[in-house]
Amino acid sequence: MEKNSFLHLGDHPILDFCNTVICHGEDIEDRLNGPKDAESFVNEFFSIKSKVDSKTFGSLIELRSLLRRYFYFILGLQETDPAIELNSWFAEHPLILSISNSHVPEFTAKNSPIFFANMISSLNSFLSNLDEKRLKKCANPNCSHLFYDISKNNKRQWCSMNSCGNIMKARAFYARRKGVNKK
Numbered sequence: 001m002e003k004n005s006f007l008h009l010g011d012h013p014i015l016d017f018c019n020t021v022i023c024h025g026e027d028i029e030d031r032l033n034g035p036k037d038a039e040s041f042v043n044e045f046f047s048i049k050s051k052v053d054s055k056t057f058g059s060l061i062e063l064r065s066l067l068r069r070y071f072y073f074i075l076g077l078q079e080t081d082p083a084i085e086l087n088s089w090f091a092e093h094p095l096i097l098s099i100s101n102s103h104v105p106e107f108t109a110k111n112s113p114i115f116f117a118n119m120i121s122s123l124n125s126f127l128s129n130l131d132e133k134r135l136k137k138c139a140n141p142n143c144s145h146l147f148y149d150i151s152k153n154n155k156r157q158w159c160s161m162n163s164c165g166n167i168m169k170a171r172a173f174y175a176r177r178k179g180v181n182k183k
């Protein structure tokens with residue numbers, strides 16, 4: 001697979017996990033098309049080389065779909081709270097805490113590959129420290145990307161200035177010009 005095929009724009013690996021589904025209007029592109037893509041993703045975002053079988057891949061896609069719904073729910077963009085479904089996903093993938101020789105506590109996933117533990121642990125710290133005002137969806141209505149605004153003034157609007165930022169600014173510019181011409 002090509003390098004750099006995953007977007008790094010969410011400012012958190014959990015959000016960029018959600019951003020592996022790219023919806024631009026009616027077009028939906030999925031960058032996780034099979035176990036090999038999932039292996040590349042966990043290697044790139046969680047620095048873990050792990051084999052992914054088709055069952056694990058299925059669970060991963062299920063988690064992504066639940067998380068996307070969950071974040072959209074937090075953002076007020078979806079009505080139903082998928083917490084119950086999310087909790088049953090967690091119950092199916094229990095974690096075990098262990099302390100290694102270097103006395104560093106570490107989670108492993110029971111009956112699941114190690115990267116599930118890393119992802120759940122990353123999700124846990126993300127949600128525990130979440131400032132909901134900083135969780136955002138790109139302001140381009142046709143774009144589905146989620147990001148965490150780490151800017152000082154919390155004014156970030158776009159997933160990326162190069163794509164949506166410029167599109168929306170151009171749109172606003174033409175809309176203004178149209179308005180001027182009408183006068």
Ligand SMILES: [Zn+2]
Binds near residue numbers: 139140
């Ligand atoms: Zn966007």
